[in-house]
Amino acid sequence: MGKRIHIVEDDEDIRFIIYYILTDSGYTVTESGTAKEFLNYITSAEPDLILMDVMLPDGNGIELCRNLKENPQKSTIPVIIMSAHAAEKSVLEEACAEDFISKPFDINVFLAVVTKQLSL
Template sequence: MRIIWKYDAQMAKYIYIVEDDEDIRFIVEYVLREEDYTVESFATASAFNLAIQGNKPDLIILDVMLPDGNGIDICRALKTNKRTGHIPIIIMSAHAAEKSVLEEACADDFISKPFDLNHFLHHVKQQLRA
């Protein structure tokens, strides 16, 4: 008997979502799971900060305005930390200008809210390939 293993580059990709809006968090999580990503989501910066101490995701999707923190500050802290600096981060915001967020936060990518789900998935896949 011969066993053939098919490698799926998407398999085992682990994504953290930090988004306080329950509806957006649900939709983003649902869409990513439908694409066979492993997803963990957080409504607050403090919950995310606890989780990032243990597991290291392959990608972080981070809202700017959180009830207990600022996504730009969180992103900058992650990017300047040796343990997390290599993790791609996509910033999402309805209020921030793309260029200033990318520069100020040191983010890898930016998605403006509201967003098209296909556009969103394209950005996720691009960052996971990088």
């Protein structure tokens, strides 16, 4: 069984593309389309990595990430923030995330960032 990655992305097309890229690379992937779905998922799950969009219909990925990092049981799960609008440096500082991917992204760069975070 491959490493477990959870995608938090409200755009179904982007979520599908990320899901396809990751499963094709051998990862086990789960997904949430809203902040509420993610919060329900994370209470009982321990993914190896979380890919989180900033803008969600019912929440903010930066706040979700920060709250996750403040939870002693979940704080060690690496989070990669994804955004088409946010500035990398400010997002990383504000969210306390491990890494950032700007959308749209190059597939090879995307996989390199994911691989790097999973190997730490």
